[in-house]
Amino acid sequence: MLNFVSDIHNCNVVELSKINNRAGNITVIQNGDQLPFDIKRLYYLYDVPGGSERGGHAHKGLYQLIVAASGCFDVILDDGRNKKIIELNRPNFALMVIPGIWREIVNFSSGAICFVLASEKYSEDDYIRNYDEFLTFKSMDHVD
Numbered sequence: 001m002l003n004f005v006s007d008i009h010n011c012n013v014v015e016l017s018k019i020n021n022r023a024g025n026i027t028v029i030q031n032g033d034q035l036p037f038d039i040k041r042l043y044y045l046y047d048v049p050g051g052s053e054r055g056g057h058a059h060k061g062l063y064q065l066i067v068a069a070s071g072c073f074d075v076i077l078d079d080g081r082n083k084k085i086i087e088l089n090r091p092n093f094a095l096m097v098i099p100g101i102w103r104e105i106v107n108f109s110s111g112a113i114c115f116v117l118a119s120e121k122y123s124e125d126d127y128i129r130n131y132d133e134f135l136t137f138k139s140m141d142h143v144d
Contacts, residue, residue, distance in 0.1 A: 011101055056103075
């Protein structure tokens with residue numbers, strides 16, 4: 001059971017640290033600093049063909065921090081009632097996606113890299129891959 005309001009208004013862009021250096025910038029993400037979760041999995045999407053979409057699912061309990069490590073793309077967030085589109089285009093800004101939100105990642109620029117930090121290891125049981133099942137999940141004994 002979710003113990004928070006799982007709506008798109010609780011998914012926000014956060015600014016990450018950025019250390020400027022003439023030899024190149026660096027952004028550091030550490031457990032316990034910028035995240036409300038410990039990082040248990042990292043993955044990244046790249047070489048996404050033009051016009052392709054990724055995501056198209058929700059998670060029951062997983063938190064994610066999504067970063068455009070290179071290039072840009074849009075993340076469509078949907079809580080079953082409201083939708084919003086977030087453009088990610090700078091590597092020192094990230095989108096926090098909470099459990100119970102349907103997400104789609106679209107409009108990848110050439111060379112885009114979508115870097116994701118996740119609160120849990122992969123578990124197929126955590127995924128909701130059908131939108132109608134997502135709507136049922138949102139209506140069943142969950143605070144929304």
